[in-house]
Every structure is written in C-alpha cells, then in structure tokens.
Amino acid sequence: MSAVVKPFSVRRLPGFGAIAILTFVLLYLPIVILVFYSFNAGQSQSNFEGFSLRWYAAAFANEQVQEVSVRSLWLAAAAAGIATVLATLAALGTTRVARFPGQTMIYALINQPLMVPEVVTGIALLIFVAFLKVQTGYTGMGYLVASHTAFCIPFAYLPIRARLETLDPTLESAAADLYASPVQAFRFITLPLLVPGILAGFMLSFVISLDTVVITEFVKSAGQDTLPTYMLGQLRRVVTPEMNAIATLFLALSLVIVTAFFLLTRKRG
C-alpha cells in the first residue's frame, strides 16, 4: 500500500481530545448541575434529597417573580420590536444605496454596542439617565426601553443586513420594470424576501434584551427590576433551589428562541 499524505488536521494534535472534553465540561457541567438541583426536594444545592417540582411551584407562586418576568418580557418585546424596525431601515440604508463616503464609519457606529464594553455603556447611561431624570422628573420605564433598544440594534442589524446582501438587487429592478412603484417593489418583493432576516433579528435582540444585566442594573429606577437583576439581588441572600428553577425556565425560553433563530436563518440559505 502506498503512503497517503494526510492533510493537516487539528484533531490529530496531541491532547486534542482531552482539551475538547475539558472545554465542554466547563461549558455545560455547571448548567447541568444547576438544572439538576432545580428538581431537588430539599433545600440544599449540594445534597440531592429526591425529585420534586416544589421549587417550580414556588417560583410560579412567587408574585415578585411573576412581576419581574412580565416586566422582562414586555421590555424585551418593546426593545426588540423598536430595534428591529430601526435596524431594518439601517440595513436598507447601508446596502440598497450607491456607496457613499463614510459608509464604513456608519457601519462601525451602528455596531458600537458590540465593541464598547458593556460596563462602560452602562456607566455612561447611568450618568446620562440620572441627568435626564433630574431635568425632566420622569422616572418611568422609557429609559430602560430606550437603553435596551440602543443595545439591541446591532444584534437585529447583522442578520437583516446579511439577508439583504444575499438578495439579488436585480429582483427590485425586475419589479420596477414590471410597473411596480418603489413602494410596491418594497412591499411585494424586498419585504417578503427579507422576513426571515427580520424575524431572526427580532429574536436575537429579544434574547439579548432578556438577559442583559449590566445595562438594566445601571439604568433602572426603584421597582424596575427585570428577571436577571431580581435574580442577582436574591443571590445576595440565601440561595434556595427556587433560583435554580427560575434559571432553568429562563434557560429553556432562551433555548427555544435561539433554536427558532437558527432554523430561520438556515432556511433558504
């Protein structure tokens, strides 16, 4: 048998298997343990005393949990909704036009929240919002909605822009050629073809808003806790498996949305 020259493969490097296993253990073991103890019949995080759903029942019965969950969900829906609309307009404005000076700059500016450390954004917002609160006297949820929206825009923008870039611009020319006005061409051709990107952008920003801690922590006024900041607050006290149950439910919700996002972006290339 002649010797076959094998191409370079990282999988044959020494220690590849061990490193891979260690990585997965570090990634998933803590989560597995968290989920496991959410079903603990006892109070402990280290001593499993039998299977029970009592902490899930406790979480559902907890009025504070209900309140912060509802707040988190509507905040995420509002922020993701506004961010998606703005991101769609931004994507159209940066891809469906002739190249203009400063285009790369605009691209960088839109994606700013991806590059600036979250804590820096948080402190900046804290100072800015505090100033506004004093000046206007308004202390409602508007600040959180606005902050989350700004933070979500790049997460909505990226999948929408990616989708737009795969769209053949000739399709819009063809629509115009077939007597569609610019508005009709957008309504009947561009928008329907863009829907998977828009939905993906919405879901991604929804998840991002849902689990943002830092921004919320800095911006919120009294009584404006979201689920993540509520959980953070509770951790300073005794940790019962009720936290595990809430975290597990939260994880499940995120998983569902991220899976839907994955399926949507995979479909139709």
Added chain:
Amino acid sequence: MSDRPEIEIAGLGKTFGQGANAFTALQDIDLTIDTGEFFTLLGPSGCGKTTLLRLIAGFEAPTKGSLRIGGEEVAGKGPNERPVNTVFQNYALFPHMTVAQNIGFGLKMLGKPRAEVDKTTKEMLALVRMEAMADRKPSEISGGQQQRVALARALAPRPRVLLLDEPLSALDLKLRKEMQGELKRLQTETGITFVFVTHDQEEALTMSDRIAVMSAGKILQLGSPSEIYHRPSVRFVADFIGETNFLDLPVTAVESGKATVALPGGTQAEASLPDGLTPAVGDTVTTVIRPEQAQVVAPAEADMTGTLESHVFFGTDTYLHLRLPGGEPFTLRRQNTVLADEPEPGTEMPIRLTPGALRILRE
C-alpha cells in the same frame, strides 16, 4: 415589419463617475428601431450594449441626449413608467412567488382586474408551454423553464418593446438552439419589437432583422445580418463576425461605389466600398474576403496563387492555410462536395475569388 419608428435615440450618451474616474460607456448614439423589428445589439463585453439596454429600460439615466419610445420622450421616466419589459440575463424570477404569480405580477401592478390577470397569465403559460408548471416555485423548475417563465412574465403586460439581456447565455448549447427558434416564434406571433443584446455573433446572425455592432461605446455598423457579414465597413466588424482574410492592396482605379485593386501577383479585382468612402488611385487600402469566398480552381481561371502551408479537415469543409506571393497568410474554406485527396504542404494552389466579394474597409 412596419417602418413606424418604435424607439428613436438621438445623441444619447452615458458617462459613469466623475473627474479622473469618469468612464464613458456610451457616446452620442443615434439609432432608430422600427416597430415589430427583431433588433440586436452585438459586441464584446464592455462595448456599451448592456448600458444602452439599461438606458432604454430606465435602470440608468442618460448623461445626455434624447430617447423616445412610441413617439414619447422617456428620458426622465422610471422603469415602471415605460411601456418596456426586460428579460434579465439571470432571469430575476421572484423566488417567493409561483410561476403563475411571477407571470401575473406586471398586470397586477398595472392595476388590471383579477379576472384579466388570470386570463392573460393562462394565455402566457400556454404561449411558452408551461401550463403544467403554473404552481411551481422558480427553484423547482429547470433553467430552460425559468427562461420561458421570464419571457412570459415580460410579455404578459404586452409591452411595446421587449428587451432581452443575453437571455440565452446561461443555457447549454442544445437548449440555446431551441430557445433561439422559440424567441423568433414568439416575436413573430406577438409582433412586439425585440431589442436583443448578445456577444454571440452566430445568435445575432440567425435571429435578427437588423444588427448594430458596437465597440467602445459606439455603434460601428448597422445593417441586416447579410450586410454585416458580407459588407463590413470597418476592421472591427469584419474581425468580430466570422472569419476573415485581411489583405492590404493598392488601388488602381476608382468608379462610383467600387474600386479596382491589384491582387498579389498583379491581377486586377473589383472591390466594393463602404458608403461615402472614395480612395485615391495609388492608395493602399485594407480589403477583406471571407474564407468561403475563395475557391481552388484550374490555373487558367486563377486570380492569384498561394502555397499551401497546412490544412484542417472538419467534415463538411476543409480549411486550407496558404501563403500568398507577398508573404501574406490567406485562409480558404473548401467545401468537401467531392472526395478530394488530402493536399500536400508546399502545393501551389490557384485561387479564384468570388466576384464582388472583395470589400474595402474604412480605415
């Protein structure tokens, strides 16, 4: 074919970019295309033919000049305001719509009633023999079928002019031949003016009523396929279409519309002249003659003699590559109507030129 002008173009020019980066894709085009004509813009890539098509469609605005369709100035109008439809090179079918919805799109945008849209869509499906595929998505039909749907979609609103941007280039050879016949049939049946863009000279020659040969943003020659082929007026046209022998020969006499030149060896031969060109006796002019317009004959009938250097046999014909007395190469295409012997290199071959076939170029 009537003689009513459908498209009138005057002084049309298009320059992309500005200053040092400016690129003139079209310069001062004057052109009239008649109603019901199959008109072809032929040229290599970058010659401006697609730019001209896009100006007619309204996808680009001209830098200067006027463009009338059906007697109406359209220079300031968008593509949705022109009675013109396009078959795109990549077809540009709407992927989220069915075949029938694609075909009905133009009529729907024109605000036609539902019943009329459905009726015309059915007729168009029948016209391109795609009835069975009405409910398929474009991704579920073959390239040739997509091509037919693109045609039906562009014909459905019954435009005054149908623009076709290299629509056959993505098809394989057999399908391309089939679609050439199909396009010609559709054009005859509908009576719509077709403006066809291609870089394929054979396609242009077989389908067109008239051809405009373009290069570097200009129309070099305009005429019927046989005029373009047999009576080229510039070197580019002679070279781009078919195979040609170029011979630089001295003029010995000039009459109206034709001149006499001395062939290598001294024999006098008549050559036709492009309009408006009158060379002087003694000038050296470039002449062209096609390989099939020269025959090997008996020495007594010969216009000139060439020495065989090589030959290429390809069934119906054989190419004989000769060297003339002055050293010029000359290719002769011999039809294999008799079972001739394979010629030996070095053989002296007496050649006769088809009378009137020699053509003087404007250069």
